[in-house]
Amino acid sequence: MASGTETTADAAQGSSGMPQLDFATFPNQIFWLVVTLVIIYFVLSRIALPRIAGVLAERQGTITNDIAAAEELKQKAKEAEEAYNQALAEARVEAQKIGAEAKAEIQKELDKAQAKADAEIAARAAESEKAIAEIRAGAVESVKAVAKDTTKEILSAMGSKADAKAVTAAVTARMKG
């Protein structure tokens, strides 16, 4: 690429064809190379490498912490789920208990009510029977009276004086028969 410097190039090349073997330039190259390497070494070892190492370590730490935090949260979530499940199971048991209790109570109340109703029904029935018996008794009396009256009327119509005692006895006897 040394266009336009061919004359100096030819001079610099010397007898050997290769610029690489032109030993006159060696001290120059070696001197500047050493300067360069020393600068690069100090820049890298004093500034760049500790900085990168720090960043990498920090990142590693962050990642580790985050993973630990995630693990912890996962554990917490698991515990919460367990607590929830347990609460659910307890609630279910409780609900069953309450249900059973309610059922038993209702059953008790029902039995009581039924017993009361039965007693009432029995009392009413007895009352009714008594009333019926009364009515029946009443009816027999009425029939007796009607029969006596009718008999008296029939007897008087036929012209004979009815003997009250005899009529009553006759009606009573007939009604018994």
Added chain:
Amino acid sequence: MATEKEGGLVFHPLDQFIVKPLFGDGAVHWYTITNVTLWLALAVVAIVALFVIGTRGRAIVPSRTQSIGEVLYGFTYKMVEDVAGKDAVKFFPYIFTLFMFILFSNFLGLIPMSFATTSHIAVTGVLAAAVFLTVTILGFVKNGTKFLSLFWVSSAPLALRPVLAIIELISYFVRPVSHSIRLGGNIMAGHAVMKVFAGFAAIAAISPIAVVSITAIYGLEVLVAAVQAYVFTILTVVYLKDALHPAH
């Protein structure tokens, strides 16, 4: 870079590698500010931009540039830890410096009209020599004479061990050579090939083919830039592992 002279095409594919002063035409002294200086400085600027300015947010949820910095950091850190072990982590800043310098230099070298600093054996040689010296000294300091067991293959039959020791020793000393030439050669060859095709592009008849080839090779060079930086780094880490744990 080709010019039509009276003999036909003349290529100068290596002119791009010439080190020359940035200001003026004088000689290149050791302190002269050259094109090498400029592109090394740009590598520093790019690294500072990515790793200092890009990460200034220090965000838990990173920005785009911060993510790139973090990915490079994490990638290199894991490589050091996996290959060389936990006790090698304290060398991570050195390895990261090497990796980032080579990676950024390779990529900056792919910018048209730029100067590829890592194509120079002077640069890669210093890098490889530094790694070699560090690793060797470290090996002896950490393990004493036990470090020599790296060359004494205790799992091999006793008669073979001296032979293997010689081979191991040679291969050990060839390490910095292959380490540096692998990187410099790859980068240089890639850039030179692109320049040769660019020369062909001056000829109207074959310029479409040349342009397509340059595009294809450029794509390959992007890959090479990253792969060579990675290879250099991982070899460094492997050598470091040998120094810390020399037993076979």
